[in-house]
Amino acid sequence: MIRERVSEDIYVFTSELYAQVTAGLILTEEGSVVIDTMPFPRESKALRDFALRVSGPRGVRYVINTHSHADHIYGNYLFSDSEIIAHRRARYLMEKYGKPALEQAKVTSSELKEVRIKLPEMLVEDELTIRLGEKTIHIQRLPGNSEDGIGIHVIEKKVFFAGDVVMPVPYIVGGDLKQLMHSLQKIGQLQLDALVPGHGPVLLKGEIPEKLARSMSYLRAIDKIVEQAIVRERPKESLAQIGVEACGIPRIELGGLAQDLHVANMFWLYDQKVQKRRKKQKEAAKEVAGA
DSSP states (O other): OEEEEEETTEEEEEOSSSTTBEEEEEEETTEEEEEOOOSSHHHHHHHHHHHHHHSOTTOEEEEEOSSOOHHHHGGGGGOTTSEEEEEHHHHHHIIIIIHHHHHHHHHHOGGGTTOOOOOOSEEESSEEEEEETTEEEEEEEOOSSSTTOEEEEEGGGTEEEEETTSOSSOOOTTSOHHHHHHHHHHHHTSOOSEEEESBSOOEETTTHHHHHHHHHHHHHHHHHHHHHHHHTTOOGGGGGGSOGGGGTOOTTHHHHTHHHHHHHHHHHHHHHHHHHHHHHHHHHHHHHHHO
């Protein structure tokens, strides 16, 4: 696991085991806050041990989950004395889908044997502000990648943890393209010195506008491509032939996972658009029949 400082008292950790997933640590005089907890115990324990070593006598006060995906929450159980914060919807998703998914994952990965789902106790609806020590930590809802996404803004330090709303390849499977674009626009309105994505390298002040613009451009591109495929009655599978580079994202992003994520995005979007069209057609047919 790679550890780096983005300010004097804020650290970012990047996994070397899974898709460059990130976690964070915010230090204050009254204890610390951990952002996400990694998927595998080896790295989760290293994160916890470092956090406890540098957090002072108050320890880790809070753990904030940016969303309910496994790679961001599996280490929660290691923070037994910390209060878990997440979006209200995240708790539901962890309980309904996270627990059975973990049991299935344990069948193929012995490293996950000791992991258990620790659910959030403090739930966010739209926003929440925590004042801890000398820091103001503002949590706000950021849907799009997932319905339960939240972002964490350390206001005095101008550092923002975006979760998977910001990734080297924008990812909408299980989410919503328009909501993601709106969330990216909200982030773009902030004056930031550092932006921490859910996966991949930290973005510094001069990189942030370009990255957000590229993400927006990518989302507009795949929306247009998928819409044209449906209008022309092309099968969904034909979209796999379109490279991610054609939409402005280098194929090498995320260790070569970019193309796979790109194809998954287009397949998801295709299915969503087809379902909406069919729903409208059924509603139109009912109106005609009723007339």
